[in-house]
Amino acid sequence: MPVITLKTVINADIHTVFDLARNIDVHRSSMSDTEEIAIAGRTAGLIEKGETVTWKARHLGIQQILTSKIISMNRPYEFTDSMIQGAFRSMNHQHLFRIEGKTTVMTDIFEFESPFGIIGKAFNALYLSRYLKNLLEDRNRYLKHCAEST
Structure with missing residues (x-):
């Protein structure tokens, strides 16, 4: 199973970064190139543990619909979303946050x-x-820009 691991250092408070990362509206804005919109479940604001969101987007030239659920959340240190329906056989995205000096490492x-x-x-x-x-x-990059602009 392929795994992509990314670390992003953000000059902002951990609570700000955590909330931006789980904000449906911010996610939609960050994915404007793929025309991604939330069409079911939580469609705006901050997604919480146990909630789902269904996204419609254009990836690789094909209209895709993917539903994911927040399966764990420990505010403001982590949350994990897992695909429950969509094009992948499986998909899990763990979001981790830690304070490092005056920055947040996501x-x-x-x-x-x-x-x-x-x-x-x-x-x-x-x-x-x-x-x-x-x-x-x-x-x-979009989240970093938003967090560091506030």
């Missing part, structure tokens, strides 16, 4: 598994892992 651990067996594994290696890493890096 760590993403994104695990996913594509369908279609060996063909899916080849697609991951050749393209999908890089695509998803770039998507997460763009999102994190």
